[in-house]
Amino acid sequence: MSLIKSISGIRGTIGGMPGDNLTPLDIVRFSAAYGSILKKKTARPLVVIGRDGRISGPMVHTLVAQTLIGLGIDIIDLGLSTTPTVEFAVMQEKATGGIILTASHNPRQWNALKLLNEKGEFLSAADGQAVLDIATQESFEFASVDQLGSARSDDSYLQKHIDAIMNYPLVDATAIRQAGFKVVVDAINSSGAIYVPALLRALGLQDVIVLNEAVTGDFAHNPEPLPEHLTDLSKAVVSNQAHLGIAVDPDVDRLCFVNEDGSLFGEEYTLVAVADHILSSRPGNTVSNMSSTAALKVLTRQFGGSYYAAAVGEVNVVTKMKAVDAVIGGEGNGGVIVPDFHYGRDALIGIGLFLTLLAKRNLPMTALRATYPDFHISKNKIDLRPGLDLRSILTKLQVKYAGQPMLTEDGLRIEFGDDWVHLRGSNTEPIIRIYAESRSAEAARQLALQLMSDIEALA
Numbered sequence: 532m533s534l535i536k537s538i539s540g541i542r543g544t545i546g547g548m549p550g551d552n553l554t555p556l557d558i559v560r561f562s563a564a565y566g567s568i569l570k571k572k573t574a575r576p577l578v579v580i581g582r583d584g585r586i587s588g589p590m591v592h593t594l595v596a597q598t599l600i601g602l603g604i605d606i607i608d609l610g611l612s613t614t615p616t617v618e619f620a621v622m623q624e625k626a627t628g629g630i631i632l633t634a635s636h637n638p639r640q641w642n643a644l645k646l647l648n649e650k651g652e653f654l655s656a657a658d659g660q661a662v663l664d665i666a667t668q669e670s671f672e673f674a675s676v677d678q679l680g681s682a683r684s685d686d687s688y689l690q691k692h693i694d695a696i697m698n699y700p701l702v703d704a705t706a707i708r709q710a711g712f713k714v715v716v717d718a719i720n721s722s723g724a725i726y727v728p729a730l731l732r733a734l735g736l737q738d739v740i741v742l743n744e745a746v747t748g749d750f751a752h753n754p755e756p757l758p759e760h761l762t763d764l765s766k767a768v769v770s771n772q773a774h775l776g777i778a779v780d781p782d783v784d785r786l787c788f789v790n791e792d793g794s795l796f797g798e799e800y801t802l803v804a805v806a807d808h809i810l811s812s813r814p815g816n817t818v819s820n821m822s823s824t825a826a827l828k829v830l831t832r833q834f835g836g837s838y839y840a841a842a843v844g845e846v847n848v849v850t851k852m853k854a855v856d857a858v859i860g861g862e863g864n865g866g867v868i869v870p871d872f873h874y875g876r877d878a879l880i881g882i883g884l885f886l887t888l889l890a891k892r893n894l895p896m897t898a899l900r901a902t903y904p905d906f907h908i909s910k911n912k913i914d915l916r917p918g919l920d921l922r923s924i925l926t927k928l929q930v931k932y933a934g935q936p937m938l939t940e941d942g943l944r945i946e947f948g949d950d951w952v953h954l955r956g957s958n959t960e961p962i963i964r965i966y967a968e969s970r971s972a973e974a975a976r977q978l979a980l981q982l983m984s985d986i987e988a989l990a
Contacts, residue, residue, distance in 0.1 A: 533641075536561075536663055537958050540653075542634055542643035545587045553642055555594055562598040562630070563673075564666035565646050568658060569604065569627045572649075576604045579620045579647075581612030582632035583782045584721035586748040587642045591632050595644065596682060603674030606682045611746065613722045613783035614645065615877035616692045621651035622873060623691065633782035636755035637960065639748060652874050653846040689726060692879060693733050699872060701812060702883035703890065708735025710890035713773040715740045715789075717764040719754045720747050721781035723878075730879055734886065740771055748781075756780055756787045756865060757910070758795050765793040775889070775896050779878045785865040786878035788885070790896035798865040799824040803903055805867050805881055806859045808888035810834040815858035818851045820844070821944050822953045822966045823863030826904045842941035844958060849874045863908070907972035909979040912962040919990050921956050921963060927989045928954070928982075945982075950974065952982050 533552050534543035541561045543553030550557065569576035578599055582588040588611075599606050607624055609617060614631045621629040627649050634641035646654050646662065654662070665671070674680070697704055714736060718724035724744040731739050742764060743751040753760045756778040768776040768789045775796075776789030788796035796804075803826045806817055810831065817831045821840040828838035836858075841851035845866065852860040852870055861868045866876035869884070892899055915921065925943045938944040942955025952967040963986065967979035 533961070535958070535961070536666075537659070540643055540645045540659075542637070542641065544640045545590075545642055553591075555590075558591055558594045558644070559598050560666050560669065561644055561662065562595045563602060563671040564662045565628070565630065565644070566599050566602040566604050567665050567671055568661050570602065573627055576627035577607065577624065578604055579607045579609060579617055579624060579626045579629040580632070581609035581617040581620075581629075583613070584611060584724075584746040584748045585632075585634070585642055585781065586639060588632055588748060591642050591644075595630060595632060600680040600682060601673050602671070602680065603678045604680040606680060608682055608684045609688050610684060610686060611722055611725065612688065613692075613726055613879070615784055615873070615875050615879060616688050616726070618647060618651035618875040618877075619692050619695065619873055620685075620688045621647055621649070623688075625649075631782065635782050636780045636785065638753060639750050650874065652849055655846070689729060692726075693730050695872070696730065696880050696883045697733055699869075699880065699883065701809065701887065702734075702880075703887045704734050704883075706890040707883075707886045710886075710893075711738070712736055712775065712886065712889070713738040713740075713771065715742065715764060715767045715771055715773045715776045717742045717756075717761065717776065717778040718744050719752070719756075719779070719781055720745055720750050721754070721783075722746070723779040723781070723783045726783055726879060727777060727779060727882065730882060734883065738773075740767065740773070742767055750781070754781050756785055756798060761787075761789065761795065765789050765795070769793040777882060780865075783878045784876040786867060786881045786885075787865045788896065790900065792897055794897065796896060796900050799863040799906075799908055800826065800900060800903060801865045801881065801885070802859075802861040802863065802867055803827050803830055804888060804899065805861075805869075805884045806830060807903070808884050809859040809869070810836065813858045816855045818848055818855065818857045818860035820848055820862050821938060821941060822955070822964070823861075824906045824908055824968060825949075825951075826906050829904045840938075843955060844941075845876055847941075906968055906970060907975045908966055908968045909972070909975040911965045911967075911979045911983060912957070912960075913965065913983060913986060915956060915961045915963055919963075924986055924989050925954065928985060931985065947978070950978055952978050954982060954986070
């Protein structure tokens with residue numbers, strides 16, 4: 532079974548049997564459920580839709596659009612777009628909601644419907660659960676022929692999004708242009724091939740090399756921007772004597788960098804570096820999820836602010852950011868959220884802010900990375916096979932490690948002095964994630980392996 536239903540949307544593999552995979556029937560059912568929620572809020576909803584470059588994108592897009600029209604909902608169609616651009620457009624258009632058709636970092640056979648509210652943010656738990664309930668009950672009421680919705684295409688949001696980044700006070704296009712960075716981009720055969728080079732050109736960079744630039748959705752490698760998937764980018768940075776490499780995921784909400792020597796800056800340190808730039812001008816509080824590096828906490832305290840941990844998931848991070856009035860936040864997977872820009876992970880504003888920092892510090896990438904506290908996270912996963920009861924396993928682990936400090940808000944996080952390990956079921960894949968952090972890469976790896984061995988034994 533590869534259909535994952537959650538309060539933030541529906542995700543699955545294309546094809547197969549309805550209810551088990553993401554089939555046309557499932558796409559229509561969940562689109563209709565989401566539209567039904569919006570119609571309870573306003574008589575004539577307006578929804579912004581966009582998609583990434585996946586092979587299944589046109590098919591899924593057509594089904595979603597026509598279902599909404601059939602409900603009597605008007606749509607603004609951005610076509611090939613990014614997740615942050617759709618979020619941005621929902622705000623600009625004062626729309627009732629938005630849908631991004633993307634499975635983010637998942638492989639080519641996956642697709643998903645990410646559901647947004649009128650603020651361009653992911654649905655609340657209550658609204659998300661209401662969508663799931665309506666989909667289960669199939670309690671839809673479609674519009675009569677005289678009340679069908681309308682559709683209009685709008686291809687202006689690439690430029691509008693870039694213009695907003697250029698006008699953001701902490702993005703210094705002049706400094707970036709004068710730095711004259713040579714950049715290699717891994718666009719992973721999706722929307723980033725259009726959006727990232729366009730942004731870099733707007734920022735004044737002329738020497739931009741793009742890998743995997745054909746928007747085919749036939750990803751050249753696993754699209755999750757992890758070190759083992761970015762070897763070609765690392766080699767290209769070195770062979771082209773570039774200042775840095777940039778990698779995004781297919782919907783351009785995750786961001787990571789490659790150093791001038793081909794080493795990885797570290798996706799955990801994307802948020803740390805951007806926070807460094809923000810906090811130097813606007814000291815304040817920060818938020819990341821509890822699977823993210825402690826380096827952000829150390830940095831925040833250096834600037835006199837307070838750090839707060841949230842449960843994993845963008846909606847949880849955003850909720851915590853609002854509660855503590857954070858000036859910057861995000862997730863350690865390369866997700867940067869700049870609250871006065873918009874409350875969503877946005878690789879594009881992240882690029883603008885990071886390049887400004889790099890230009891102003893006038894340091895090579897490796898030297899900039901060396902200025903931050905050095906933590907190492909070992910990121911691992913175990914397939915959540917049938918019969919594997921995660922809740923029972925976590926309960927047994929709480930007993931086994933009863934003498935250690937723990938957090939149970941989101942799976943189980945166990946602390947071992949300065950080290951920690953976080954175990955949780957993924958919201959986007961049928962897996963258990965096991966993240967461990969230590970000052971030593973080997974110590975982090977061994978801690979993760981220890982807990983993985985515990986899981987197998989307890990299962």
